[in-house]
Amino acid sequence: MSGKIIDVECDFLVVGGGLAGLYAAVCASSLGRCVVVTKQTLVQSNSYWAQGGIAAAVDPEDSPVFHKEDTVTAGRGLCDSRAVQILVEEGRERVTDLINLGMKFDSDDSGLLLGLEGGHSKRRVLHAGGDSTGKEMIDFLISYVSSSESVTILELVTVTDIISDGERCYGVWGYDEGRESYVSIASPSTILATGGASALYRRTTNPEGASGEGISLAWRAGAEISDMEFVQFHPTVFSGKKGDAFLLTEAIRGEGAYLLNAWGTRFMERYSPLLELAPRDVVSKAIHSEMRSCGEDYVYLDLSHMDPEFVRKRFSTIERLCRDSGFDLTRDHIPVAPAAHYTIGGVRTGLMGETSIEGLYACGEVSNTGVHGANRLASNSLLECMVFAKRCVDGAAGGRNPGGAGGDFGGFMLADTREADAEFFNEARDAIIRGMSAYLGIVRERKGVERFITQLEEISSASEGVTGWFGFKLGTMLDVCLLVARAALLRKESRGAHMRSDYPEEDSGYEKHLVFRKGVEAYGDN
Ligand code: SIN
Numbered sequence: 339m340s341g342k343i344i345d346v347e348c349d350f351l352v353v354g355g356g357l358a359g360l361y362a363a364v365c366a367s368s369l370g371r372c373v374v375v376t377k378q379t380l381v382q383s384n385s386y387w388a389q390g391g392i393a394a395a396v397d398p399e400d401s402p403v404f405h406k407e408d409t410v411t412a413g414r415g416l417c418d419s420r421a422v423q424i425l426v427e428e429g430r431e432r433v434t435d436l437i438n439l440g441m442k443f444d445s446d447d448s449g450l451l452l453g454l455e456g457g458h459s460k461r462r463v464l465h466a467g468g469d470s471t472g473k474e475m476i477d478f479l480i481s482y483v484s485s486s487e488s489v490t491i492l493e494l495v496t497v498t499d500i501i502s503d504g505e506r507c508y509g510v511w512g513y514d515e516g517r518e519s520y521v522s523i524a525s526p527s528t529i530l531a532t533g534g535a536s537a538l539y540r541r542t543t544n545p546e547g548a549s550g551e552g553i554s555l556a557w558r559a560g561a562e563i564s565d566m567e568f569v570q571f572h573p574t575v576f577s578g579k580k581g582d583a584f585l586l587t588e589a590i591r592g593e594g595a596y597l598l599n600a601w602g603t604r605f606m607e608r609y610s611p612l613l614e615l616a617p618r619d620v621v622s623k624a625i626h627s628e629m630r631s632c633g634e635d636y637v638y639l640d641l642s643h644m645d646p647e648f649v650r651k652r653f654s655t656i657e658r659l660c661r662d663s664g665f666d667l668t669r670d671h672i673p674v675a676p677a678a679h680y681t682i683g684g685v686r687t688g689l690m691g692e693t694s695i696e697g698l699y700a701c702g703e704v705s706n707t708g709v710h711g712a713n714r715l716a717s718n719s720l721l722e723c724m725v726f727a728k729r730c731v732d733g734a735a736g737g738r739n740p741g742g743a744g745g746d747f748g749g750f751m752l753a754d755t756r757e758a759d760a761e762f763f764n765e766a767r768d769a770i771i772r773g774m775s776a777y778l779g780i781v782r783e784r785k786g787v788e789r790f791i792t793q794l795e796e797i798s799s800a801s802e803g804v805t806g807w808f809g810f811k812l813g814t815m816l817d818v819c820l821l822v823a824r825a826a827l828l829r830k831e832s833r834g835a836h837m838r839s840d841y842p843e844e845d846s847g848y849e850k851h852l853v854f855r856k857g858v859e860a861y862g863d864n
Contacts, residue, residue, distance in 0.1 A: 344514065346523040348373040348490070350734060351509055353497050353552065354531035356383030357472070358702025358723035360479035361432075362529050364439075365731040367486040373523060374489065375512060377496040377547065380480050384533045384548050384703070385720065388472030389587035389655070390455055391443075391465035392724075393717040394433040395426060397452055400460040402426035409718060412457045412617040413711020414834040415849045416565070421689060421708040425718065425725050432724040433464065441478045442466065454592035455716035457617035461592075463717045469587055469655045475720070495521055497551070498750035498810055500528065500559040500698065507559065507698035513752035520753075527697055527734030530556060531727065534681030534703035535818045536569070540775040541677035543572050543585045549811070550818035552704035556685040557817050557856055562694040564706045564853045564863075565683030566818075567825035568835045570714055571780050572679035573597075573621040576663065576672065577636040583677055584659050586639055588716045591615060593652065595641045597625070598671060600634035619713040619835050622676040626780045629675065638671035676780060680719065682710045682835060683825070686853060690733030691726050694855070699730035708851075712834025755806030763808040766797045770815050778822055783839045787827045794820050825852045828860060 349370030352359045359374055366372040376383070395405040405426040410417045437443065443464040444451045453463035466474035483489045497512040501524070509524040535550025536542045557563050574586045574597075591597070591614040599605050609624035610616035616624075625637050641649055646668035650657050653667065660667040685693050685700040687707050693700055701707075702723040709722050773793055777786040798816050801809065829852060831845035832838050850862040 343520045343522060344517070346373060346492075346521060348523065348525050349527070350731065351375070351523055351525035351528045352531055353510060353528065354383070354533060354702070354704070355380045355491070355493070356385035356531060356533055356702060356723070357388075357475060357479070357720055358385075358727045359529070359531035360476065360483055361724045362531060362701065362727035362731055363483045363486075363489045364479060365728045367483065367488045369731065369735050370488065372489045373492060373525070374483070375492045375495045375497055375510070375523065377494065377551070379493050380491065381476065382545060382547060383476065384544050385472045385723065386476045387543070387545065387585070388475075388720060389469045389585055390589045390717045391453055391463040391471040392433065392475075392720040393455070393458065393463050393715070394429045394721060395460070395462055396430055396433060396450060396464070397460065397462060400462050402430065404459055405429075405462060408458050409709065409715045410711070412713050412715040414713055414844065415711065416834070416851065417711035418708025424689060424729075425709045425722060428725045428728075429721040432721070432728065436724070439482065441475065444468065453589040454615065455588040456591065456612075456615045456621060457715045463589065463592070465589065468651065469589065469653045471720070492521070496752060496810075497555060498752060500555050502559040502695055502698070504560040504695070506696040513750075518753065527699060529691070529727070529730045529734065530685060530698065530700040530704050531702045531723075532704045534684070536678040536681060538771060538774050538815060538819060539678035539779075540771050541575065541583055541675070543575055543583070543677050543679045549814060550681065551814050552700070553681075553684055553821070554814040554817040556693060556695075556698065556700065557821065557854070559695060559698070560856055561698060562686040562853050562855050563684065563821055564686040564851045565825070566821040566854070567829050567852065568682035568710075568712050569678055569778065569822065570618060570680040570682055570835045571622045571676040573618060573625050573676050574639055574674040575677035576659070577675040578663050578673070582663055584656075586656055586672065586674055587653070588618070590639065590641065590653060590656070593648075594644055595639050596643075597621070598638040598640050599628040600632040600637060602638070602671070617713055618716060622780055623837060625676055636673040636675045639674050640671050641667060642669050642671075644668070680714055682706070682712070682714055683821075687726070689729065691730030692733055699734055701726040701730045712836065750810045751805060752807050752810060755808060759804045759806070759808040762801070762804060763812060766801060766812055767815065769793065769797065770819055774819055774822070778819075778826055781837045781839050782826050784827065787823050791820065791823045791827070794823065821854055824854070824860065828852055
């Protein structure tokens with residue numbers, strides 16, 4: 339094995355440096371030594387790019403009861419009611435805690451400015467920096483944890499394996515790119531906060547790093563994974579001629595923007611009485627259908643009837659991005675189309691973020707806490723990150739595991755990467771991304787998914803000799819895509835973010851979660 343080994347020990351190990359990971363570190367910082375590992379730098383997380391904001395029933399006219407109702411309605415029968423109750427009640431507390439720590443959300447003389455988004459019956463979305471909420475929150479948390487003596491941040495460290503005997507987790511193995519060394523991190527509690535997998539699609543709102551590594555790590559360690567068929571597509575992602583794609587937050591429609599089809603006709607009234615503010619699955623499917631009828635691969639977002647001064651101030655980042663692509667957000671029809679946005683499924687957890695492996699916790703997009711059901715309500719994800727990150731830390735602090743050393747290094751040998759494998763890897767990755775987009779997009783059907791599963795199995799057999807970074811990345815992609823594909827095939831109905839053209843109706847027989855565990859046949863669970 340090339341490269342030396344660095345041994346690290348801590349009380350709380352957090353894998354992932356997005357909002358969930360950083361907030362877990364904030365919570366753990368007063369309880370013990372915390373190490374945060376991230377494969378990139380802290381400013382490259384998916385949370386950093388969140389535009390819309392964080393939903394919380396903080397307005398006197400609002401209540402957690404309404405927030406719960408909206409969340410459960412969007413979730414199409416698959417939300418875990420206890421988890422949603424926790425989300426909406428503790429969510430308010432977490433947002434208040436953050437404000438008390440010094441985080442500034444946008445406000446005016448009358449108080450916090452609250453946005454409206456699809457599926458919400460009230461204005462309840464706090465935002466910061468107009469449309470750069472993720473950046474503002476991440477910058478705030480980075481400065482908080484950087485000043486804490488009990489938190490160590492290890493950037494550019496790729497976690498390659500969970501140290502586990504299948505029953506209990508003892509920490510992780512990884513590779514530190516900066517120091518060209520393997521790392522063994524031993525901890526009684528490991529909190530996965532690695533984000534989702536939407537970068538496995540061609541059109542995506544996510545940065546390249548959102549490739550589902552945490553799901554694959556937990557899967558290989560033997561943890562339960564659930565609800566993987568539910569991939570949420572964001573309805574309005576810029577669709578440039580050169581393939582450029584960036585998010586146009588749902589808050590734009592919350593402020594009154596219209597959706598027009600390629601013929602310039604407003605169409606949402608044919609799909610939902612809530613018009614442009616219907617839940618996300620409804621809007622994405624409507625756009626998909628309009629694109630097919632018009633024979634174009636986009637519809638338009640139209641803000642030309644709105645006050646241009648307001649638009650420029652409230653959506654300054656998007657206004658600049660549009661301008662860079664040759665469009666005036668205040669006047670032009672902006673071409674948009676759905677793109678993969680959020681992995682609803684993931685590592686299955688209980689209410690304290692605990693997974694089926696003792697000592698292993700999960701929070702944020704990598705997890706499946708049950709709050710989103712079959713379709714996530716807009717802006718509930720940053721809230722979920724904070725609520726369940728704290729719960730993971732509380733759960734870990736309450737049930738201290740004895741911990742344990744990693745023993746001989748057992749992780750993937752990332753330093754043993756062979757350039758000779760690059761061509762095979764690039765071709766395989768392109769085929770996987772093409773297949774995800776073609777067969778596991780907004781609308782799926784049996785034959786396509788089966789064909790794709792066969793293709794994934796062939797790639798898997800052909801890649802057996804591929805080692806190092808290429809082998810690790812390919813293994814991750816194959817694990818995650820096979821989980822999505824198998825779940826999509828098993829769910830023979832259409833519900834929330836999962837739409838089957840061969841089973842277009844919702845079927846009450848499928849009001850259950852599809853759960854996968856390595857070596858065991860998939861099972862349904864309520
Ligand atoms: C958006 O700003 O539209 C995205 C927010 C979210 O996905 O929750």
